Amino acid sequence: MADRPGPFSGRCQSLLVLSIAHDGKNGTFDTGARHxxxxxxxxxxxxxxxxxxxxxxxxxxxxxxxxxxxxxxxxxxxxxxxxxxxxxxxxxxxxxxxxxxxxxxxxxxxxxxxxxxxxxxxxxxxxxxxxxxxxxxxxxxxxxxxxxxxxxxxxxxxxxxxxxxxxxxxxxxxxxxxxxxxxxxxxxxxxxxxxxxxxxxxxxxxxxxxxxxxxxxxxxxxxxxxxxxxxxxxxxxxxxxVREKDVSSKLLTPGDGSSVPAGSCELAGYAWSSTEVTSVEIAVDDADWQPATLDRRGPDPAWQRFRLRHDLAPGPHRIRCRATDSAGRVQPLTGDRNAVHEIHLLAEPSAIPGGH
Missing domain, CATH: 3.90.420.10 (Oxidoreductase, molybdopterin-binding domain)
Structure with a gap:
């Protein structure tokens, strides 16, 4: 099986026409109007x-x-x-x-x-x-x-x-x-x-x-x-x-609303666009945007994983991610469907032995 669409040379003059039995694997189930x-x-x-x-x-x-x-x-x-x-x-x-x-x-x-x-x-x-x-x-x-x-x-x-x-x-x-x-x-x-x-x-x-x-x-x-x-x-x-996808990204780990131990934490997710994503930045609370490590896309238009390890102080945090693609498009901060994604975390202090 070929990996990519390629040029098709020549012209077929006939078709194979057969009949096969339904294998029963794809059962039907109703989904409801506008499901x-x-x-x-x-x-x-x-x-x-x-x-x-x-x-x-x-x-x-x-x-x-x-x-x-x-x-x-x-x-x-x-x-x-x-x-x-x-x-x-x-x-x-x-x-x-x-x-x-x-x-x-x-x-x-x-x-x-x-x-x-x-x-x-x-x-x-x-x-x-x-x-x-x-x-x-x-x-x-x-x-x-x-x-x-x-x-x-x-x-x-x-x-x-x-x-x-x-x-x-x-x-x-x-x-x-x-x-x-x-x-x-x-x-x-x-x-x-x-x-x-x-x-x-x-x-x-x-x-x-x-x-x-x-x-x-x-x-x-x-x-x-x-x-x-x-x-x-x-x-x-x-x-x-509406055709080509916009540049976008999503934080997936840690999950939104989760609690994590204070200290070093990996923030990770996926970014995607109609063309290759060239950079992803992450902002913790009101601090500056930091570049995340980003996987290359490869020949297929798949999503790209990004990650950044960050030290989280004890307390609540807002985490945002922002992607840029090879066409120069950047996710807007607000106001559009592909606006930057954000999650909220609670970094819990480590238990202190002998504490009260």
């Missing part, structure tokens, strides 16, 4: 987030009840050869693995709420480029629409499907159509049997339960593309789609 399970990472010493701890966010109600034995993916629109791929046909295409941060844009929903709906996951699947090569985009195709099988009502509109779009060049070079998460088949709440993964982008672009890909000349006018999930960036005046 959200948002969790902080609970395992700071693990590079990959356990699947049981991965947040869940559905906009259109319970997950669709899909079976990969009957599921298929259609590719249509401005293409030379419209496709319908079943699951074995997807598996027969070139496969890759990559590790990437998976982050909800509602992270947090308000800047004052320190919850970080963010995980680090290993995905395996097919580069979108391989599927597009089979279909043959026409010259006028400029955008890729990704549609999920989930349907429902949202924002005053009924009968919606979840739909996102990306520029064709960007989608073909970055997006993976994933069928496993951390080495196991996708669970129903995470997009079984196939989902899109846009590894440098917020999770809203990684469409679950992928059922249809459309190549088009223009962007779709849709609730989830042009009306919601847009924002105006600092220094700009027009809204743009």
């Amino acid at each position: 959200m399970i948002r969790t902080d990472p609970e395992t700071p010493d693990l590079f990959l987030t356990p699947v049981d701890e991965v947040f869940v966010r559905n906009h259109l109600g319970p997950h669709p009840r899909l079976d990969r034995a009957t599921w298929s993916l259609t590719v249509e629109g401005l293409v030379e050869r419209p496709l319908r791929l079943d699951f074995p046909a997807v598996q027969a295409l070139p496969q890759i693995r990559l590790t990437a941060v998976h982050e909800c844009f509602g992270n947090p929903l308000r800047p004052t709420v320190p919850t970080r709906a963010v995980t680090n996951l290993e995905w395996a699947g097919v580069p979108l480029a391989a599927v597009l090569e089979l279909a043959g985009p026409l010259p006028q195709a400029r955008h890729v629409w990704l549609e999920g099988a989930d349907t429902g009502d949202f924002a005053g509109e009924s009968g919606l499907s979840y739909l996102k779009d990306l520029p064709l060049d960007q989608a073909s070079s970055e997006v993976v159509l994933a069928h496993t998460m951390n080495g196991e088949p996708l669970r129903p709440d995470h997009g079984y049997p196939l989902r899109a993964v846009a590894p440098r982008m917020f999770g809203t672009n990684s469409v679950k339960w992928l059922s249809r890909i459309v190549l088009a000349a223009d962007r779709p006018d849709h609730v989830f593309t042009t009306r919601l999930y847009t924002r105006v960036l600092p220094g700009e005046y027009e809204a743009r789609p």
Whole structure:
């Protein structure tokens, strides 16, 4: 299995079309309309987030009840050869693995709420480029629409499907159509049997339960593309789609609200962005920012661990972390969803033998 998406030369003229039995591993369970399970990472010493701890966010109600034995993916629109791929046909295409941060844009929903709906996951699947090569985009195709099988009502509109779009060049070079998460088949709440993964982008672009890909000349006018999930960036005046992740970081150990012995204490966590994080600083109370030791990112857009050992005087402390990425973006102190994360600790003095 290749480590990275690469160029796909040649053009396949036929598809392997098979049928396989549902293995029963992915049982269904209802999640409820607009279901959200948002969790902080609970395992700071693990590079990959356990699947049981991965947040869940559905906009259109319970997950669709899909079976990969009957599921298929259609590719249509401005293409030379419209496709319908079943699951074995997807598996027969070139496969890759990559590790990437998976982050909800509602992270947090308000800047004052320190919850970080963010995980680090290993995905395996097919580069979108391989599927597009089979279909043959026409010259006028400029955008890729990704549609999920989930349907429902949202924002005053009924009968919606979840739909996102990306520029064709960007989608073909970055997006993976994933069928496993951390080495196991996708669970129903995470997009079984196939989902899109846009590894440098917020999770809203990684469409679950992928059922249809459309190549088009223009962007779709849709609730989830042009009306919601847009924002105006600092220094700009027009809204743009929510896509690339912001630079961010989170302190994970010690845990927020915990008590630790006074004295030397390791402060550690993870930082991430759409590009490599180049530095992380930590401030204790009102003292100056101190540089933390930061791991390099490597070729995949995974998160990076940072750590700093600091002597804590007895008493309560406020600890903050701030990341900077290779694009020069720095986490704001306040006022935005990626504002610096802070925790509060109590450093307890050591017991004195013979004391009263």
